[in-house]
Amino acid sequence: MTEKLSSFHLSVLVFMTQFGVVIFALPQMLSKTFGTNGWVMLPAYGIMVILNLLLVGAVYRLGNGRSIFAILEQAIPRVLLMPLYLFLVAVWAMLGCLVAKQYVLIFQMIAFPTTNPMLFKLVMDMLLIWLMLKGLYNISKAATLFFWFSVWMILLVFFFYGEFKFSRLTPFILKGGEGGLRDYVGIFAAFLGYELSILTFQYTDAKTKFLRSTIYGSLLTTVFYTYICFVAFGFFSFQQLNKMLYPILDLMAFIRFPFIERLENLFYGFFLFTVLLTVVMYLWSAKEACQRIVPKIKEGVLAPAIVLTAYVMAFFPETLSEVQAWLQVFSELECIIAMGLPMLLLLVLGLTRKKASGT
Template sequence: MNSETREKLSPFHTTILVYMIQTGVMALILPQLLAETFGTNGWITVLGFGLISAVNILLIGAVYKLGKGRSIFQILAQSIPKFVLVPFYLAIAINCGMLGCLAGKEYILIFQMYAFPTTNPMEFKLIMDILVFWLLTKGLYNISKAATVFFWLFAWMVLLLFFFYVDFNWSRLTPFLFKGGHFSYLESFDIYSSFLGYEILLLAFGYMNQRTKFVKSALIGNGMTTLTYFYLSMITFGIYSLGQLKNKAFPVLEMLAYIRFPFMERMENLLYGFILFTSLFSIVMYEWCALEMLKQIFPKLKSNFLAFIVMAICYLIAFIPDTLNEVGDWLSTLSLIECGIAFGLPVLLIILLMFQNMGSSSSYEKNAN
């Protein structure tokens, strides 16, 4: 019996894993999206997006409870024929794999633009993909342990916001709510995509200890993400005017550039490197999701071989979009699909489980008679 079979995710590991999946490079863009979409005091809407994701987590928890801890693959296979499930699994694998691939490309392009403008970004992407592949081969439990270690290397950065209290001006948080914004559903989905990642818990049922209150753990992790985004957005809105926020592509990075230490120049480059820790686990978990789906389609192939194929294909696809705008357009489309999966798949599973439980009850009554 291997360690992946023996070891189960603890509540603490689950909380940190959810937080690390959700918190990523989108944090650098979030204040600008909030200002553009909702206008003045757009930072308040972060709480609403956090609430929506909490409702989605409760739906996932309902699947876990109704299914009594069974994996979603067992639930689906009981009611849906395999020839229907194979293209379904493949579609989810492609979407998740592409999300991880392009999230990594987005991070690399921003990092290259600010720190190494003359270096080929695909060289950095290759190094990142090798690290992602290495983590994939270690299994979910070891990924969660690594996420916990990297969490402590990243979490302290929230304290850096204290540097900006001197420049924070309450008058910029005007009494007018949502003035000057240009609301669109597409941009709202882009904002909500910064909370995505928790839906991968659907594939982690088999890795949960039956005594683990994983829904509570996931809600705590989502709450930590919501508070982090809320605090970051409020500080950003209090430092920049609405017009400035709309015109700045990466306001958080520009804020970090104002931090000065006597022993170091270009502090933002070092700090941006720390964001790699959380971006990495968003990428790893989406690729892990794609890998789990492919295991159902190709059960006879070794997991490490499938992981290599996934990462090789993702690396090749990453050559196609070569600008941030192109990557952003791809991510917007893929995130929209992922939002549909995040809500639609739990609803589908709950419906199937209700019918399955009704069928089990009917069979029991017939046998009793």
Template sequence: MKYAFNQISLYQYILIIFETQVGIGVLSLPRDLAKTGGSDGWISIVLGWILSILVSLVVIQVMNKNPESTIFELLTQYFGKWVGKGLSVFWILYAAYAASVVMFSTVYLVKLWIVPGMREVILMLLFIIPIYIITKHGIRVIGLFAEFVLLISLWMPFLLLYALKDTHWLFLLPIGKDGLYPILSTVKSTILSFLGFEMAFILYPFLKDKKSASKGIVIANSLSMMIFVMVTVISFVRFSPDEINDYVYPTLNLLKLIQLPFLERLEIIFLCVYLFTLFMTIIPYLYAAVLGASQLFGKQDHRTMLRVVMCLWFILPFFFLPSGSQINDMGKSWGMAGTYFAYVLPIILWIYGWLFHPARKEQKQ
């Protein structure tokens, strides 16, 4: 039990995966689905959910054979020192890139919707401070932060339900009007939104109740699916099929339509609180990257690597500041990388482990 000092409960395990998945996808997913799937795009979410659950269970099966190892230690055990470390470098870069994409997206969102006059460097510094404080304390504090984020976010789904006023449910009909192909082709758009379940590769060794890992990851994926379907369906019935394509973040535009007698600019308040959920997408990926880099160099303390990443994030806006279209392209490339690291790699490891593990046990005997 080498991670016994830093264990997380099943509840925290579920919340970390769920909040990592929800992140930025809730804000932009309806538009992405409407582009290719039209009003049937919500069906693709259900198909993406089924796919993510199947691959998630494969991840758990892989980790069941190596309960005390993270993905980085596992790769070395399976493929040897040099190949394993080479694959670990790619996984670390993937996690660091995912955290960076969400970080830049968060800075862009806040500047666009809340403080258009503020410099990006200042925003980056303001976000780096809390992210560093939480990440440096390890997975146990990240689990506690995930519980806090849930508590302050419970009112958000009910607020979106208020947007159902003056909706047109006929926008969803007829279901399947364009056939099966647009629905299946739109599943690619849901891959980015369901990314986050691969965090089980990192979380599993820290999980106290490992027997419930499969149940926990199914619950996390299912919660994400329900939120995605709710937000997408509300957007589809509130905006016309053509109108929704005009909005980059339809969820925030939904909130602009809600009129309360005692409150204006509801979307700003929503986004300010939602920042914590965005942090819960950044932090697990960031922790995975710095933990992997530390293990790669044989270091026990991940904080040194964390400080290096924080410095790079602060310096980067002085040299590279992505525009909205560039952030969108970065998100697509993250989704493409995610298909390999989150969907393809677990299957390869499962097949390899199924062939390799019995042979290794025989050699030990």
């Protein structure tokens, strides 16, 4: 019997999948896109995520908790679904690959500039294979453990209150922004990860408050993002934020202890926990979709094959700017999946119900 996710584990899983390295650049992205006090737009993005989760919750309720693949294949022959499955595998595997490569490149830049970043990624991928083979239930338990390992870092924000100035939060709201549509989508991509909850239907039961749990996890992400970015906008000036690549890393550099240097390197290392969960959830999702294409291949073979393929693909974008450019493209595709897949499933459920009723 497959063990089911509890409501708490599901909430933590959603939060840990969403929250990631993008927080280091998020204040700068908000400043350039929306201008002064750009942090006020984060709750609006959080509401958009909740609206999307309402669609996912509707699929869960109307489909009686069945797998999305079972829902699709009930109405559409599997051979016709192969292009969709291949698309999902490619996007999810590449997102996992690129998020991991982005993390190791930044880590190399700030801590080990002479070390090959692919060595770091190789070690990370070994952990990813182990987690994937353990299954979603154990991934969720690891997410809870990693959550307690890393959530304490929010307390570091108290170190910045002494330099926080409300005068830096000018009376102007959203002035000086130069963002376009791609920039708006790029900020929404910071919230991605919640949509993978659509693959957890069959791992829950009646005791799991699916919709409520996913919304709670996403709300926690929104609160953390808003709080951290609010402090960043009050710590740095608008002009400084526009010039910084990773404002939160620069913020961490202001913390000083007499017994340790370069404390931001240590703090960044703790973000490995959230990155691992984000990456493993995308690769696990790719594996779930790939199993519908090649059902005869065992999971113990498929999981390492997907991770190995992602590792090979990570060699192609060599610089951080190339990784970010690739991430922009695949994040845009994932936004389409996040919005479009629940709608497709609702359409299929509606048609099958209509057909079953004979109308």
